[in-house]
Amino acid sequence: MVPGIASPRPRHRLRLAFALVVLAPLVGEFLLGNQPVTALPAVLMLAPMYGCGALLIREAARRAGGGWPTMLLLAAAYALLEEGPIDQMLWNPHYGGVDMGLAYAGTQVPWLGTSAAMVQDVLSMHTVWSICVPIALIETFSADRTRPWLGGPGLAVTGVVFVAGSVFLAQAQYQSGKFMGSTAQFAGVSAAIVALLAAAFAAVRRPLPPRDAATPAPWIVGTAAFAAGSLYWAHDTFLPDDASPWAPVALWFVLAGGIAWLCARWSRTHGWGPDHRLALTAGALLTYVWLGFTHAREMDVPYGTALLGNVLFGAAALVLLGVAAMRLRRRVPPAEGG
DSSP states (O other): OTTTOOOOOOHHHHHHHHHHHHHHHHHIIIISSSSSSSGGHHHHHHHHHHHHHHHHHHHHHHHHHHHHHHHHHHHHHHHHHIIITOTTTTTTTTTGOOOOOHHHGGGGEETTTHHHHHHHHHHHHHHIIIIIIHHHHHHHTSSSSTSSOOOOOHHHHHHHHHHHHHHHHHHHHHHHOOOOOOHHHHHHHHHHHHHHHHHHHHHHHSOOBBOOOOOHHHHHHHHHHHHHHHHTHHHHHSSTTTTTHHHHHHHHHHHHHHHHHHHHHTBBTTTTOHHHHHHHHHHHHHHHHHHHHTTGGGSSHHHHHHHHHHHHHHHHHHHOOOOOHHHHOOOOOOOOOO
């Protein structure tokens, strides 16, 4: 607990939970630019899966006493669940009316039944941006970020809504494309999801020890997050045209491994605190702000309408970061790791 700040009241905890349910699809789909501003009512269909998924992950990790390693692994399991059994983008070569098979043909792995680059994109989008960024942002507004927000009944309702929303979207995807993955594909991704879930809760029992080392300034942490995300999503602009399709796959391992290693080291120093977590979150969020503009011409709406949505959602992201920063300035919490 932060000295001088009372525990959040039940209503406040419910507001935090509701905010996370709404924010997850807004970041995961609208800030990214996958959905135009004219499709904003679709949040009502996306929130049960995206938002309740993020909330369940946050509550499961906090109830188990886990920190960000646990949430990251749970978020990775969610990523495979969403794009595997639920909407089958991992396997459908014509998902969403796009020739995904051609777009990812160069990194297709027959024994996986999908593309290595697609798996990386799925893990990046949902683990970092759809789940962890919204959780980190909303936790900024909690006086005790490690405290669960829901009781047993609230958790049960969230689980039911998540399952119902996921089933609804799975049926909608099947009806639109009439595609169904193979038994081997479902079995393979299910095994990967179970392995990630097991690793997530194993991480609770094996926390990393603190480090007696200097903590970088928050702006360095934020810059590293923004640079890693931007380099990955912008790789087409600086890799030569004749580069191997496996070059971005190798780049992903370098960037993802590098930023994970840095964060694991930095977060275990005694000087690590809320400002660093917010800076890390801001760096990731700002990556989606510019990335959303690159999708404007791909929208099934007039270009001006798509740009308007980019501006509105980008501005909202900046405002939210500003409010979160002001919230932190009102507190003087002790430095903490994790």
